[in-house]
Amino acid sequence: KQEVTQIPAALSVPEGENLVLNCSFTDSAIYNLQWFRQDPGKGLTSLLLIQSSQREQTSGRLNASLDKSSGRSTLYIAASQPGDSATYLCAVRTKTSYDKVIFGPGTSLSVIP
């Protein structure tokens, strides 16, 4: 059974810092991994999607890496801004279990001005 964990659970940083969010998954048989952002009381916004054959994806100040063999992904946020404050969720689409998408518990990020 696929399990997804995220470290840290919460993070508070001063504006301008670079930061790394971590995601781990137990079953490496995945199709893809996706990072989302969720603002309080809102739905999900897709940030980056990495296919299993890829090692990283970049969008603006965001960079996500994938090491499928070790079951890890990182989301790197450069030059953090207060507007980056949100909960960040990673989700893997697993080849087993009827190709379900399994979400991690999320990392709550607070960027202090």
Place this chain on the structure above:
Amino acid sequence: GAVVSQHPSRVICKSGTSVKIECRSLDFQATTMFWYRQFPKQSLMLMATSNEGSKATYEQGVEKDKFLINHASLTLSTLTVTSAHPEDSSFYICSAELAGGHRYQETQYFGPGTRLLVL
């Protein structure tokens, strides 16, 4: 990008009543839609997978007679919470996949969510 809408965005109802939530893909056709539930300060939990024209597939522990799902067209799926109780209060989010193409490479597009409060 692809847009998914949900209606209503928020609903308050009395215990014992039924509530219907709609999920629509606005500018694309979706063969498959997914329904998730999110309790406060927790992550999303998949409830069921909805395929157009066929019965939904429910996750273990989700009562199919309580959470009725109808995927009548390629742009609409509905979730009906029957005889709702306070413990059903939650944030319900749907997502949709583009029809056709390489399915497992497709991203899911998420709706904005529906907050249900059962009194």
